[in-house]
Amino acid sequence: MASPRRVLADLKVFIRGYTRSKIGLFFSLVFPIILILLFGAIFSGGNGGPINVYVQNQDPGGAISERFVQALNNNSTTTVTLVNQGQNLSQYLLSHSANQGVLIPLNFTQDYGLNKTIYVVIYSNPADTSSPIVSQVVGGIITGLNTEGSPHRSIEIQQLSIKSQSYKYIDFLIPGLVGFSVLTSPMFSLVNISSEYKKTKLFKQLSLTPLTKTEWLTSKVIWYVVLGVISFFLMTQVGAALFGAHLDYALMIIPFLVIGPLFFVSLGMLVGMVSKSVESAAVVGNLITFPMMFLSGTFFPVSLMPMYLQNIAHGLPLFYLIDGLNQVMIYSNFSQALVDLELMVVLSAVAFVLAVAFFKWRED
Amino acid sequence: MSAIEVSSLEKSYGQLKAVDGISFSVRKGEVFSLLGPNGAGKTTTIEILEGLRQRDGGQVSVLAADPWKKGYQLHRKLGIIPQGFTFFPKATPREAVTYYSTLFGVKNDPDAILRKVILEDASSVYFENLSGGQKQKLGLALALVNNPELLFLDEPTTGLDPQARRNMWDVIRGLEKEGHTIMLTTHYLEEAEVLSDRVAIMNHGRIITDGTPAEIIEKHGSGERLDVRGDEKLADYVREKTGFDVTNDAGNVSVRLRDKRDAVIALASIDQSGLPWKDLRTRHDSLEDIFVKLVGGSLEEGGTIKRSSDKIVPSPGDNN
Numbered sequence: 001m002a003s004p005r006r007v008l009a010d011l012k013v014f015i016r017g018y019t020r021s022k023i024g025l026f027f028s029l030v031f032p033i034i035l036i037l038l039f040g041a042i043f044s045g046g047n048g049g050p051i052n053v054y055v056q057n058q059d060p061g062g063a064i065s066e067r068f069v070q071a072l073n074n075n076s077t078t079t080v081t082l083v084n085q086g087q088n089l090s091q092y093l094l095s096h097s098a099n100q101g102v103l104i105p106l107n108f109t110q111d112y113g114l115n116k117t118i119y120v121v122i123y124s125n126p127a128d129t130s131s132p133i134v135s136q137v138v139g140g141i142i143t144g145l146n147t148e149g150s151p152h153r154s155i156e157i158q159q160l161s162i163k164s165q166s167y168k169y170i171d172f173l174i175p176g177l178v179g180f181s182v183l184t185s186p187m188f189s190l191v192n193i194s195s196e197y198k199k200t201k202l203f204k205q206l207s208l209t210p211l212t213k214t215e216w217l218t219s220k221v222i223w224y225v226v227l228g229v230i231s232f233f234l235m236t237q238v239g240a241a242l243f244g245a246h247l248d249y250a251l252m253i254i255p256f257l258v259i260g261p262l263f264f265v266s267l268g269m270l271v272g273m274v275s276k277s278v279e280s281a282a283v284v285g286n287l288i289t290f291p292m293m294f295l296s297g298t299f300f301p302v303s304l305m306p307m308y309l310q311n312i313a314h315g316l317p318l319f320y321l322i323d324g325l326n327q328v329m330i331y332s333n334f335s336q337a338l339v340d341l342e343l344m345v346v347l348s349a350v351a352f353v354l355a356v357a358f359f360k361w362r363e364d
Numbered sequence: 365m366s367a368i369e370v371s372s373l374e375k376s377y378g379q380l381k382a383v384d385g386i387s388f389s390v391r392k393g394e395v396f397s398l399l400g401p402n403g404a405g406k407t408t409t410i411e412i413l414e415g416l417r418q419r420d421g422g423q424v425s426v427l428a429a430d431p432w433k434k435g436y437q438l439h440r441k442l443g444i445i446p447q448g449f450t451f452f453p454k455a456t457p458r459e460a461v462t463y464y465s466t467l468f469g470v471k472n473d474p475d476a477i478l479r480k481v482i483l484e485d486a487s488s489v490y491f492e493n494l495s496g497g498q499k500q501k502l503g504l505a506l507a508l509v510n511n512p513e514l515l516f517l518d519e520p521t522t523g524l525d526p527q528a529r530r531n532m533w534d535v536i537r538g539l540e541k542e543g544h545t546i547m548l549t550t551h552y553l554e555e556a557e558v559l560s561d562r563v564a565i566m567n568h569g570r571i572i573t574d575g576t577p578a579e580i581i582e583k584h585g586s587g588e589r590l591d592v593r594g595d596e597k598l599a600d601y602v603r604e605k606t607g608f609d610v611t612n613d614a615g616n617v618s619v620r621l622r623d624k625r626d627a628v629i630a631l632a633s634i635d636q637s638g639l640p641w642k643d644l645r646t647r648h649d650s651l652e653d654i655f656v657k658l659v660g661g662s663l664e665e666g667g668t669i670k671r672s673s674d675k676i677v678p679s680p681g682d683n684n
Contacts, residue, residue: 201446208446209439209468
């Protein structure tokens with residue numbers, strides 16, 4: 001039976017050691033802030049270059065549709081980012097904080113040849129000053145295409161507005177970096193501690209006291225939850241104060257801040273325990289941590305990545321943590337967040353049980 | 365009533381028989397030492413008794429319990445310093461004692477416990493900044509937190525300087541006076557002789573002999589010896605001329621005497637050799653002499669055996 005008294009005693013000793021060493025605190029609290037400042041500054045720059053237009057060509061390979069895209073790309077005013085056909089363009093623009101989008105419809109080239117009326121959809125944000133410029137450029141290209149044939153073709157423009165609320169990069173960066181912090185602090189720390197304590201036989205010593213493995217692990221989870229919450233507040237405050245991040249704060253954030261550390265403390269412990277040495281534990285830990293750190297939507301939204309990387313991202317536990325935070329903090333989409341949370345709960349329960357099972361105080 | 369009963373204990377690591385069918389018992393209130401070189405099987409034995417390792421064969425009873433099966437309950441009655449004791453680097457001794465007291469659910473005055481092990485002056489120093497001797501004393505302090513019936517000290521003074529070692533001995537003697545049963549392992553002959561009520565000499569996983577130091581000397585000793593400081597040549601000369609049993613260990617030429625007349629013959633031979641010598645004395649066998657005789661070499665500082673040929677013999681296996 002776990003004893004809260006022993007968990008607290010262990011927690012106290014661990015927190016003292018953690019806060020006295022400074023390195024842990026730096027990487028848990030200060031480093032993510034530095035990343036916010038860095039990335040926030042990089043991506044909050046003014047609109048110096050051509051306007052980026054997200055184009056979804058549903059008639060890929062068509063001679064006329066390809067000419068359309070090229071024309072939009074080969075001018076000094078606009079540049080094109082192609083959006084995969086499988087995406088919902090409207091949703092895509094929302095999730096990328098994009099203000100300009102163009103949809104070239106299915107059978108564009110064929111219908112053009114048959115002189116059918118074609119509707120090219122322009123997504124724009126009425127509040128954005130670039131939107132009229134993009135409409136003008138697109139209009140110019142369409143006029144050119146319309147006047148080529150005889151009789152004149154009939155390509156028309158359909159204007160649609162993007163939801164007035166526009167998201168900025170910083171809005172995605174903060175939940176991403178909260179996830180980053182929840183991943184890295186416990187993972188690096190636990191991988192190191194568990195392999196180091198195994199090597200120095202500190203676990204063996206602790207096994208001679210009434211402290212149990214579950215109690216030891218629980219105290220670490222509690223500390224990293226506390227650290228995660230502190231880090232969360234620091235990051236959201238800095239993001240809002242310096243870069244005007246617009247985030248929703250709902251109670252639904254809390255379970256993610258609890259379940260995340262539980263999962264990564266357990267995973268770190270597991271890695272440290274199954275590794276033969278401190279060095280191999282560090283290698284295995286890095287092999288798991290680094291891909292997750294970059295591919296799970298920490299520094300940029302996953303939907304920006306190529307499809308095969310997106311598929312990989314969907315296999316990474318951190319993706320569900322960050323996606324869950326995004327759903328709560330950006331879209332207020334609690335039902336999707338709940339799906340992410342349920343998955344994280346299952347993964348965490350499995351990881352915790354495995355960590356306790358592989359956690360050996362003593363030897364055979 | 366015995367605190368520890370061991371019968372035909374066996375433990376192997378792959379092909380290596382670390383503990384090879386040993387039997388002994390430790391009585392309540394006594395200090396019992398397992399003495400032997402590195403790789404003798406001391407630590408494996410003590411860790412089996414502590415419930416940290418599972419035995420392959422034989423019977424073990426510690427305070428009337430099987431330590432592997434009842435380890436968790438048993439640890440509340442035991443005080444243990446594992447070999448190479450370590451702790452959280454940024455914790456102080458006072459915090460460490462408080463931590464252990466809370467884990468064991470006992471009320472303690474940390475300063476009183478630190479005083480008992482003569483560590484009160486370093487009570488607020490981080491563990492990473494303590495000296496080797498102070499670290500070991502903290503290990504002892506933590507072993508005392510639960511007022512244990514039985515203390516296991518696995519090489520408590522290994523790596524300490526002579527002064528720190530003697531300090532530790534004072535502390536251990538104090539604990540013995542308080543009535544604690546203590547089992548310790550050591551590769552320091554003097555430590556075993558000074559601290560122990562009874563000693564078991566272990567080598568290659570077996571107990572070669574056991575008893576009180578006096579009993580062991582009586583049983584295996586060869587009576588009186590004549591010692592002088594001299595070199596190997598002197599030892600060879602005297603051996604050749606007299607036919608006596610002569611050893612040379614680190615410049616100490618030692619001649620075994622069967623009767624008083626042998627002393628005169630040996631001394632005459634030493635004088636006739638023309639080789640330099642000094643510091644003449646006679647003495648009875650020490651535990652060290654017995655050890656050299658039984659194990660076939662003397663113990664080096666690091667716990668390796670040094671044969672009379674002066675070659676250091678590597679330990680036959682890891683005793684961890």
